[in-house]
Amino acid sequence: MRLISWNIDSLNAALTSDSNRAVLSRDVIDTIIEMDADAIALQETKLPANGPSKKHIKHLAEYFKGYxxxxxxxxxxxxxxxxxTMFLYKDKYSPKxxxxxxxVPDTMDxxxxxxxxxxxxxxx
Structure with a gap:
């Protein structure tokens, strides 16, 4: 099983922005997809409290087909x-x-x- 972990420092920006950093992040996403990982762990997604927006969901479906x-x-x-945080995993798996x-102290949880x-x- 191939596992990849990446501190993306804003999945939000990577999916919705055209800044130089967002473009570089999308290049890394392309590289990760080429590696055909079974599971991808992303940290520092910086998504809204209610999770991915419709725009995020659309882009996730385009980039991560089969996940x-x-x-x-x-x-x-x-x-x-x-x-x-976010985990993406191949559709053939169904983890709990x-x-x-x-x-932990303060608001960390x-x-x-x-x-x-x-x-x-x-x-x-």
Whole structure:
């Protein structure tokens, strides 16, 4: 199984902006797709609290054909559109998804930093 992890520093910008940085991020996305990963972990997605918008969903479907995804976004009182994580995994898998809190200080559990996928033989 091939796993890739990337601190994208704004999936939001990568999918919706035409800045130089967003274009570079899309080049990295293209490279990741070429690597045919079974699961892709993204950190610092910076998506809204309610998750991907219709525009994000459209772009995710275009870039990641054959993948399902789950996300966790920052929730108030943590900062808005801060941190956040996403897993994309090939449609042939159906992991159990957990959103654990680890009882850390302040608002860290609300920043959307942890998702756990249970693939049966291992946790990611």
């Amino acid at each position: 399902s995804y789950v996300w966790r976004s920052s929730q108030q009182p943590a900062r808005k559109s801060y941190a956040g 998804v957990f959103y654990p809190d680890i009882q 609300l920043e959307g930093r942890i998702i756990t996928l249970d693939f049966g033989e291992f946790y990611l």
